[in-house]
Amino acid sequence: MLRAVGESSITAGLIILLFCAYLLWGTGGYTEDQQLLLQRQLTEERPAETPRLGRIQLGTAVAMLRIPRLGRDYRYAVIEGVSTEDLKKGPGHYPGSAQPGQIGNFVISGHRTTYAAPFKRIGELRRGDEIIADARDARYTYRVTKQEIVRPDEVEVIAPVPGKPDARPSRAVITLTTCHPEYSAAQRLIVHGVLKRLELRKD
Amino acid sequence: MYGWLWRRLPGNTGVKLLVATVLVAIAVAVLWFAVFPLLEPAVTLDEVTLFG
Numbered sequence: 179m180l181r182a183v184g185e186s187s188i189t190a191g192l193i194i195l196l197f198c199a200y201l202l203w204g205t206g207g208y209t210e211d212q213q214l215l216l217q218r219q220l221t222e223e224r225p226a227e228t229p230r231l232g233r234i235q236l237g238t239a240v241a242m243l244r245i246p247r248l249g250r251d252y253r254y255a256v257i258e259g260v261s262t263e264d265l266k267k268g269p270g271h272y273p274g275s276a277q278p279g280q281i282g283n284f285v286i287s288g289h290r291t292t293y294a295a296p297f298k299r300i301g302e303l304r305r306g307d308e309i310i311a312d313a314r315d316a317r318y319t320y321r322v323t324k325q326e327i328v329r330p331d332e333v334e335v336i337a338p339v340p341g342k343p344d345a346r347p348s349r350a351v352i353t354l355t356t357c358h359p360e361y362s363a364a365q366r367l368i369v370h371g372v373l374k375r376l377e378l379r380k381d
Numbered sequence: 382m383y384g385w386l387w388r389r390l391p392g393n394t395g396v397k398l399l400v401a402t403v404l405v406a407i408a409v410a411v412l413w414f415a416v417f418p419l420l421e422p423a424v425t426l427d428e429v430t431l432f433g
Binding site for chain 2: 182291361
């Protein structure tokens with residue numbers, strides 16, 4: 179009897195460990211597959227006509243995000259939408275927030291521990307670091323201005339003028355959001371940046 | 382539990398070991414590819430968006 183209890187407990191423990199391994203590494207495979215599809219959308223397809231109201235369809239790729247500080251190979255296709263399903267595929271752009279390069283706040287959320295953890299290391303970003311958004315029409319280069327840690331309900335950080343929900347935007351800024359501390363949903367880590375450079379695509 | 386299973390596996394120790402390994406691999410695969418994806422949404426250790 180005691181032996182059976184012991185064996186069951188050890189088995190349960192091993193299964194829980196395996197589940198943790200799945201969360202950290204098993205979920206990334208799905209993201210990588212989906213990223214291939216989204217990145218292909220960005221490089222191959224050009225929308226036949228400008229989407230109505232300049233809005234991008236939910237679930238499609240918005241831009242390629244590159245952060246040189248996090249490595250030369252750091253690139254993720256940003257998907258339009260921040261639903262659970264969207265975020266499994268890559269960093270998500272808040273629908274309704276500014277488009278890349280537009281006046282206002284270009285807000286992107288990404289996972290920090292699961293699903294390939296695209297924003298795992300955004301805490302390492304320092305003032306002045308580049309955040310590059312390669313959109314279909316142009317390359318927009320933002321520079322990090324500040325970092326903050328907020329409660330999950332402090333939505334003013336993603337307002338068109340971060341921190342001032344009622345203000346009218348006059349600058350193009352970018353905001354990255356992820357969970358904080360790592361492995362927790364208690365707070366959010368926020369990185370702000372401001373548009374510094376715009377290079378139109380030649381093709 | 383495991384002792385009981387072990388005694389029921391066929392063959393000599395080598396064969397038993399092989400069969401046991403395959404059984405463990407099957408159990409892990411079922412958990413990894415079928416059970417864990419169902420459990421995963423219930424774990425909210427990676428909430429990244431803001432809500433008002």
